[in-house]
């Protein structure tokens with residue numbers, strides 16, 4: 001089984017360098033996939049209230065003989081629950097569905113600037129951390145102005161910003177801001193949901209290393225110092241996606257891959273205008 005390196009967050013807690021995504025699996029699918037992923041060696045699991053599968057993820061994690069301290073569970077606050085009191089209540093419900101006494105990382109799923117309640121939610125997350133219910137707190141899909149506002153209004157810097165990031169949507173500007181504040185970048189859709197897999201440049205780099213395009217995409221993220229959270233419902237792909245620590249992309253590979261990057265390759269909503277509940 002692959003041993004996954006750990007990275008240290010700005011609050012001192014440690015996070016596995018690759019994780020397992022669970023969207024859009026339903027509860028029974030998530031339960032089965034999490035069991036397979038644990039057996040393959042994954043220790044970081046990503047879910048969200050909005051995915052409707054926290055219960056399946058929690059059951060899958062319970063059914064395997066691994067200590068709670070050895071796994072890292074992330075869940076997220078959905079848009080409909082933004083606000084101080086509603087964040088506390090939503091967290092309680094997530095914890096019940098997960099069947100856990102704490103989560104390792106709690107994220108605000110989207111900033112929803114039109115609602116303008118994310119600072120209130122952030123204050124509730126700071127409270128949850130102080131009370132010991134959550135180890136690390138962070139955000140997802142936050143732009144620099146949203147992060148800056150959290151810092152200005154509370155003095156607490158998120159440990160993580162989980163953002164859309166794949167080799168052809170590299171997010172260098174946002175990552176530079178993360179570096180300045182010691183925020184770890186987690187990459188969602190690290191495989192770009194498959195869109196770039198046929199790209200000839202990517203395939204040439206993969207052939208040179210005797211790896212698949214997916215493994216090169218994940219390795220590229222790891223080499224930027226970020227944490228990819230690929231999803232697969234197939235055990236053989238789950239295992240293959242973990243094989244990201246046994247090879248290294250050269251400076252020339254990185255230069256060639258940089259040419260794939262374009263801001264137009266976003267596959268998900270734009271955080272500036274997104275209103276996802």
Ligand SMILES: NC(=O)c1ccc[n+]([C@@H]2O[C@H](COP(=O)([O-])OP(=O)(O)OC[C@H]3O[C@@H](n4cnc5c(N)ncnc54)[C@H](OP(=O)(O)O)[C@@H]3O)[C@@H](O)[C@H]2O)c1
Pocket residue numbers: 020021022023024046047109140141162163187188189190191192193194214215229230231232233234237238240241268
């Ligand atoms: N914070 C957010 O707003 C946000 C948004 C989206 C996603 N996420 C999180 O990020 C996770 C990953 O993102 P994602 O699921 O959108 O995209 P992804 O991991 O980039 O891509 C998943 C797709 O790639 C396929 N795949 C997996 N491994 C492969 C391989 N080795 N070769 C070829 N195809 C492969 C999967 O199919 P099979 O399952 O059939 O293998 C699935 O169709 C999600 O599961 C979720 O936990 C967070």
